[in-house]
Amino acid sequence: MSTRTVLVTGAGRGIGRATAVRLARSGWRVFGGVRTDVAAKELAAESALITPVELDVTVPEHLAALDRELPERLDALVNNAGIAVAGPLETLSRADVHHQFDVNLVGPLALTRALLPRLRRARGRVVFISSVNGRVSFPFTGIYNASKYAVEAVADCLRVELRPFGVQVALLEPGVVDTDPWHEMDQILDELEAGLDPEHRRLYAPHFAGERRLVERIRKGAAPPERVAAAVERQLTRRRVRPRTAVGADARVILGMKTLLPACGLDAVWTRGIGV
Known part of the structure; x- marks a missing residue:
């Protein structure tokens, strides 16, 4: 049996790095997308089975260069690479919105499209x-949420469109993960609060205070990135992928609330959560 091959984006740290290391230890030949020489x-250094490749999913030249790098x-x-643009929605610029969607949706979709011939040949799998x-x-x-809603829509569509070619598509939905941003x-x-104009800073001061209290509480229960890496490996090795997998007890609780509560009920939960 030939060595299985995988490209993991955002492999420089966090979930991506944990995934690259775990798959290499399981015998995969891993190509890890990174943005810096360091x-x-x-x-x-983690494994002889890991080959770093320069990859910013928003740079077309990096995507084109993969033709020389990949089998x-x-x-x-x-598709792990992503960022979170945070802040009150009314304070975000058009450039903020474009950057959020470019990294989290447009880039990963362009990468997936570029690699589909290779994935078809192997009857491979795509995990978002x-x-x-x-x-x-x-x-x-809000803008981060919107980008991830869009990722889910794209994955749902690809799952059906690629099925005749034997390419399976899965979504993983982690809750809070113990990565650098937390x-x-x-x-x-x-920095977000300091960057607001004085009027917005006054209006949203209670929101920021509530966010700080909330962050302090929820990051105590953050899951290690290795837990998400394990979920990735399961989706790559089981006979058929699961369309969606919630990762972490907090994710399962929140999705259960989404199912059971009306929209106004969820609104009340978030309002109490940040204390406004």
Whole structure:
């Protein structure tokens, strides 16, 4: 049996790095998308089965260069790269919105399209790392929520369109994961608030105070990125992928609330959560 091959985007840290390392330890030949030389060296040091490749999913030249980097057959693509643009919706610029969708939706879709010939040859699999935010919207992350809702829509469509070719598509929906942004969240909130004009800063001061309290509570229960990596491996190795998999107890609880509560009930939960 030939060695299975996979491209993992956003492999420089967090979920992507944990996924690349786990799959390499299971015998996969891993191509890990990174954006810096430092990340490439650190990732390569994890395993001889990991080959770092320069990949920013928003840069067309990086996508084109994959033709030289990847084998003719690709068993799997893990679309993990992503960012979160946060802040009150009325304060976000058009450039903020475009950047959020470019990284989380447009880039991964362009990458998937570029690799489909390789995936077809292998009857491979595509895993999108979505989020519980792809099913439930939270205050202060409205544009991020919207991008993940869009990822879910694209994955649902691809799952049906690619089925005749034997290419399976799965979504993973983690809750809070112990990655760098959660460790940096206090500073992120401080910078967001400081960057507002005086009137918006006054209007949203209670929201920011509530967000800080909420972040302090929920990051204590953050799941390790290795838990998401394990879920990725299961979707790549089971006979048929699951269309959607919630990862983490918090994700399952929130999705259960989404099912059971009316919209006004969820609104009340978020309002109480940030104390406004």
